[in-house]
Amino acid sequence: MSTRxxxxxxxxxxxxxxxxxxxPDALAHRNTYLQADYDERGRMVRCQKLVYGDIEMTHVYxxxxxxxxxxxxxxxGDEEPQLMVFAPxx
Numbered sequence: 001m002s003t004r005x006x007x008x009x010x011x012x013x014x015x016x017x018x019x020x021x022x023x024p025d026a027l028a029h030r031n032t033y034l035q036a037d038y039d040e041r042g043r044m045v046r047c048q049k050l051v052y053g054d055i056e057m058t059h060v061y062x063x064x065x066x067x068x069x070x071x072x073x074x075x076x077g078d079e080e081p082q083l084m085v086f087a088p089x090x
Contacts, residue, residue, distance in 0.1 A: 001045070006034040014072050014084070015044050015061050043067060064088075 005027060007020035018034055027033060037046040041063075049057040058081075062071040068088060075081040 001040070002038050004036050004038065006036065009034060014059070015069060016047055016059060018044075018047070039063075041067065 004018075005022040005024060006018035007022055007030075009016040009018050011017050016034075018036055022030065022033060032049070032051045035048045035050060036044050039045050043061070043063050045061055045063075047059040047061075048055050056077060058073075058075045060073040061069055064070050069086055071086070072084045073081050074084070
């Protein structure tokens with residue numbers, strides 16, 4: 001698993017399209033950033049938005065063997081996490 005950091009994302013389609021990658025040493029100067037974890041195949045499996053050190057949003061993605069997104073669990077703040085299930089071809 002590898003972790004990368006980003007300033008923001010674009011669009012609303014899942015998985016999030018993260019943009020403006022940040023070097024780990026640049027995080028000390030940021031109040032808000034996104035932390036993304038990738039599996040050995042390069043697929044994003046988790047993304048968290050951190051604001052002043054607190055997790056504001058979390059996306060957890062599950063993929064099938066053909067690299068298609070099959071599930072996304074989205075948690076924003078203290079709200080109940082939402083599960084989205086995708087059929088092949090969605």
